[in-house]
Amino acid sequence: MTPRPIDIVLWVVIPYLCLAVFVLGHVWRYRYDKFGWTTRSSQMYERRLLRWGSPLFHFGILAVFFGHVMGLGVPKSWTEAVGMSEALYHFLAVTVGAVAGVCTVVGLAILIYRRRTVGPVFRATTRMDKTMYVFLSAVILLGLWNTVASNIFGHYDYRDGVSVWFRGIFRFDLHPELMTQAPLGFQIHAMLAMLLFALWPFTRLVHVFSAPIGYLWRPYVVYRSRESRIGSRAPQRGWERVGSGDRP
Amino acid sequence: MRVMAQMAMVMNLDKCIGCHTCSVTCKQAWTNRTGTEYVWFNNVETRPGQGYPRTYEDQERWQGGWTLNRRGRLTLRSGSRLRKLFTIFSNPKMPAIDDYYEPWTYDYETLTNAPLQEHTPVARPKSLISGDDMKIRWSANWDDDLAGAPELAPADPVLTAIRDKVSEKVRLEFEKTFMFYLPRICEHCLNPACAASCPSGAIYKRAEDGIVLVDQDRCRGWRMCVTGCPYKKVYFNHRTGKAEKCTFCFPRVEVGIPTVCSETCVGRLRYIGLVLYDADRVLAAASTKDDTDLYRAQREVFLDPHDPAVIGAAERAGIPRDWIDAAQRSPVWALINKFEVALPLHPEYRTMPMVWYIPPLSPVVDVVRETGEDAEAAGNLFGAIDALRIPVEYLAELFTAGDPAPVNAVLRRLAAMRSYMRDINLGREPDDSVPAAVGMDGETVHEMFRLLAIAKYDERYVIPAAHAEQAHALEELATECSLDYEGGPGMGGSGPFGESSGGVTPLAVENFHLLKERQTADDVTPLRSRVNLLNWDANGGTEGLFPARPAEGAADIDDPGAEAVPRPQGPTDAAGPTGAGR
Numbered sequence: 099m100t101p102r103p104i105d106i107v108l109w110v111v112i113p114y115l116c117l118a119v120f121v122l123g124h125v126w127r128y129r130y131d132k133f134g135w136t137t138r139s140s141q142m143y144e145r146r147l148l149r150w151g152s153p154l155f156h157f158g159i160l161a162v163f164f165g166h167v168m169g170l171g172v173p174k175s176w177t178e179a180v181g182m183s184e185a186l187y188h189f190l191a192v193t194v195g196a197v198a199g200v201c202t203v204v205g206l207a208i209l210i211y212r213r214r215t216v217g218p219v220f221r222a223t224t225r226m227d228k229t230m231y232v233f234l235s236a237v238i239l240l241g242l243w244n245t246v247a248s249n250i251f252g253h254y255d256y257r258d259g260v261s262v263w264f265r266g267i268f269r270f271d272l273h274p275e276l277m278t279q280a281p282l283g284f285q286i287h288a289m290l291a292m293l294l295f296a297l298w299p300f301t302r303l304v305h306v307f308s309a310p311i312g313y314l315w316r317p318y319v320v321y322r323s324r325e326s327r328i329g330s331r332a333p334q335r336g337w338e339r340v341g342s343g344d345r346p
Numbered sequence: 347m348r349v350m351a352q353m354a355m356v357m358n359l360d361k362c363i364g365c366h367t368c369s370v371t372c373k374q375a376w377t378n379r380t381g382t383e384y385v386w387f388n389n390v391e392t393r394p395g396q397g398y399p400r401t402y403e404d405q406e407r408w409q410g411g412w413t414l415n416r417r418g419r420l421t422l423r424s425g426s427r428l429r430k431l432f433t434i435f436s437n438p439k440m441p442a443i444d445d446y447y448e449p450w451t452y453d454y455e456t457l458t459n460a461p462l463q464e465h466t467p468v469a470r471p472k473s474l475i476s477g478d479d480m481k482i483r484w485s486a487n488w489d490d491d492l493a494g495a496p497e498l499a500p501a502d503p504v505l506t507a508i509r510d511k512v513s514e515k516v517r518l519e520f521e522k523t524f525m526f527y528l529p530r531i532c533e534h535c536l537n538p539a540c541a542a543s544c545p546s547g548a549i550y551k552r553a554e555d556g557i558v559l560v561d562q563d564r565c566r567g568w569r570m571c572v573t574g575c576p577y578k579k580v581y582f583n584h585r586t587g588k589a590e591k592c593t594f595c596f597p598r599v600e601v602g603i604p605t606v607c608s609e610t611c612v613g614r615l616r617y618i619g620l621v622l623y624d625a626d627r628v629l630a631a632a633s634t635k636d637d638t639d640l641y642r643a644q645r646e647v648f649l650d651p652h653d654p655a656v657i658g659a660a661e662r663a664g665i666p667r668d669w670i671d672a673a674q675r676s677p678v679w680a681l682i683n684k685f686e687v688a689l690p691l692h693p694e695y696r697t698m699p700m701v702w703y704i705p706p707l708s709p710v711v712d713v714v715r716e717t718g719e720d721a722e723a724a725g726n727l728f729g730a731i732d733a734l735r736i737p738v739e740y741l742a743e744l745f746t747a748g749d750p751a752p753v754n755a756v757l758r759r760l761a762a763m764r765s766y767m768r769d770i771n772l773g774r775e776p777d778d779s780v781p782a783a784v785g786m787d788g789e790t791v792h793e794m795f796r797l798l799a800i801a802k803y804d805e806r807y808v809i810p811a812a813h814a815e816q817a818h819a820l821e822e823l824a825t826e827c828s829l830d831y832e833g834g835p836g837m838g839g840s841g842p843f844g845e846s847s848g849g850v851t852p853l854a855v856e857n858f859h860l861l862k863e864r865q866t867a868d869d870v871t872p873l874r875s876r877v878n879l880l881n882w883d884a885n886g887g888t889e890g891l892f893p894a895r896p897a898e899g900a901a902d903i904d905d906p907g908a909e910a911v912p913r914p915q916g917p918t919d920a921a922g923p924t925g926a927g928r
């Protein structure tokens with residue numbers, strides 16, 4: 099079956115565009131807005147709800163993320179090669195996935211409720227935050243719905259469909275037709291996720307890429323010399339140091 | 347031995363009148379912005395009192411600073427690194443805005459907009475956090491001058507700590523008779539717990555002068571440093587989502603002038619100077635087993651700047667000669683190690699704080715005076731210091747982890763100086779047995795008196811400038827002129843005549859040098875170099891404030907080797923860093 103032009107646009111062009119925006123957007127933001135690169139924590143304003151909402155959401159979403167790495171990134175043949183049966187895989191995916199999914203959704207609900215109802219937090223919410231929450235919630239809810247639906251009503255094995263399409267994007271082995279054949283829920287979930295990726299670099303979600311794993315290994319106290327590092331961003335035009343090289 | 351230099355401060359609490367000038371000027375200089383309304387890099391708290399943020403000294407609750415684990419190793423009190431990462435999504439020990447106070451403004455507009463009415467309109471307080479009407483219940487110095495002390499002071503963690511040691515009755519009496527002010531800034535610790543708790547490594551200690559700074563471009567808003575600092579001197583800017591803290595006014599200190607809080611201190615009670623220390627011994631000293639030994643341990647980390655071995659090692663470590671000279675003349679070193687009257691604030695937090703305090707003798711003097719006895723006589727004062735257990739216990743809880751001996755010794759030395767110098771002032775024969783009783787001689791007492799009572803500006807502040815050849819660079823470290831946006835008035839740029847046309851000396855450096863010269867000069871001399879709107883103080887002419895005539899200006903610009911020499915700008919050079927070109 100040759101794919102229709104609309105399928106190519108939806109499942110080839112748009113994904114590439116979104117991923118390009120995702121990568122270049124992060125580079126751009128990091129270069130020009132390091133100062134804005136933060137979680138913008140709102141804990142100063144409110145901590146009772148955050149105490150539950152934030153850990154639930156974060157632990158949930160991190161589990162969901164690793165679930166996606168497994169489900170989308172690892173081909174079926176690999177898990178079968180290490181002797182994991184389809185039934186076992188399915189059982190693990192559904193149970194772990196369900197727990198993680200529920201945590202994420204409950205956490206998300208608390209976070210959004212808090213954003214809307216706690217005055218100071220709402221005041222500190224930007225338009226970007228709101229847009230981000232719309233996409234994030236839609237993606238998460240649809241994802242959970244797909245898991246439930248594909249297990250209860252009829253069976254769709256995304257590892258033979260969506261996953262192959264997704265891996266293909268990175269291997270330039272394009273399969274838009276696989277997405278066309280997927281249930282509508284999966285299609286919308288994937289499309290919204292792509293749009294969320296395009297939005298990502300311009301929201302507070304950039305904090306994900308600063309996850310401070312290095313903290314575990316670095317010495318406790320950081321010393322920095324005045325000379326070796328002059329400011330943390332590039333000097334303004336005309337203020338470069340003598341001998342810094344980039345002079346005509 | 348790894349010699350490092352540390353910029354440090356000593357405050358003489360006897361002289362603090364609690365006027366809050368230091369806090370206000372600091373706020374004007376650094377934190378009068380949205381997001382930092384509640385932030386006071388410098389605050390002055392009345393003791394006994396809860397402090398700011400409320401009860402920050404209660405480390406059982408706030409978990410700041412370091413502690414020794416079961417194996418005797420130094421760890422952050424709030425937990426291991428792994429634990430910090432697991433609790434990063436919601437920091438369990440972070441003070442909320444209410445623990446500081448909810449900042450507010452007033453809706454002054456109603457005063458002018460209100461319709462004609464019978465009653466005078468009032469400006470109601472509006473929260474700067476939620477924007478709503480609010481009731482003012484607390485502030486950074488709500489319990490100033492013991493206001494509300496019967497209700498509030500019992501929550502003072504220091505009082506709670508000494509409650510077991512002294513009886514309840516005496517404690518209440520003491521609340522009536524004993525009060526002093528404690529001005530606080532960041533301690534610029536040798537072993538900063540804030541830096542150690544920062545997951546992204548954005549807080550660093552400057553290798554040259556030990557000033558602890560937050561790199562605003564690297565801070566990711568994990569807000570762990572707020573918990574880490576036991577003095578609660580890292581603040582979270584709720585608008586930008588980044589941590590901010592006292593900078594020791596590094597742009598000023600780098601050019602050799604004191605911090606804003608010191609410069610404006612009404613009591614002239616702050617001293618700034620260098621201390622040399624052995625960086626290799628810091629960890630061991632901070633790991634000292636008994637809390638009460640920490641004061642001694644920290645003093646042992648300091649190196650004698652007069653010791654030839656230290657001087658040699660300092661030179662090998664790349665510390666410039668004039669810095670070593672400054673360390674030798676340092677008032678901070680003298681107060682800590684020569685006269686031994688300065689003590690660290692809460693050494694038991696194990697961060698090795700570097701803002702030290704001379705404990706106040708005045709509460710003791712006041713008590714003696716109230717009894718009608720001679721409050722300047724050494725015997726009376728010595729007796730009172732021994733008898734008045736409560737002030738001494740209280741000060742010991744603040745400065746020596748509860749060990750009254752060092753506090754006692756300091757107060758006796760101050761009392762001896764008071765009585766010895768009184769005799770001299772009255773033209774009596776000075777009694778040499780008085781200094782001898784505190785292990786000093788008349789000469790040293792004289793010297794100490796000089797430093798404590800009459801020292802001039804340049805004796806109180808011995809601040810070697812950072813090296814001139816680095817000045818351009820230093821100017822830009824972590825400072826950012828708010829006008830420096832692309833095309834903005836502060837935007838540096840190539841002038842129309844190539845790279846070095848127009849003045850390139852960073853404006854602040856130039857101004858600081860100029861103003862310093864004028865501040866420390868005896869007469870009003872006209873400004874010697876270019877005048878601009880920032881440094882013109884209405885004395886003398888305005889040479890250079892307005893553009894020179896085109897012909898002169900052009901001639902000037904061709905002047906070779908004029909790289910850093912400030913001079914009038916050509917009329918076409920509107921984009922020069924001063925923005926005053928047109």
Ligand code: HEM
Pocket residue numbers: 137138139140141148152156159160163209210213303305306309310434435436567568
């Ligand atoms: C990888 C490690 C991550 C770390 C260390 C981390 C850490 C944080 C922190 C410290 C906050 C601020 C909470 C506060 O005090 O207000 C936060 C907020 C937030 N994070 Fe993460 N995060 C991570 C991953 C993620 C991921 C994968 C997502 C979603 C895709 C995410 C979405 C959010 C959102 C939406 C908020 C805002 C919550 C609010 O409404 O206040 N984070 N994160």
Ligand code: SF4
Pocket residue numbers: 531532533534535538539540541558574575576577578579580591697
């Ligand atoms: S007092 Fe200053 S240097 Fe010390 S831990 Fe607190 S913020 Fe850091």
Ligand code: SF4
Pocket residue numbers: 361362363364365366367368369390527529610611612613614615
């Ligand atoms: S300006 Fe000086 S005297 Fe006034 S409160 Fe501050 S430290 Fe005390």
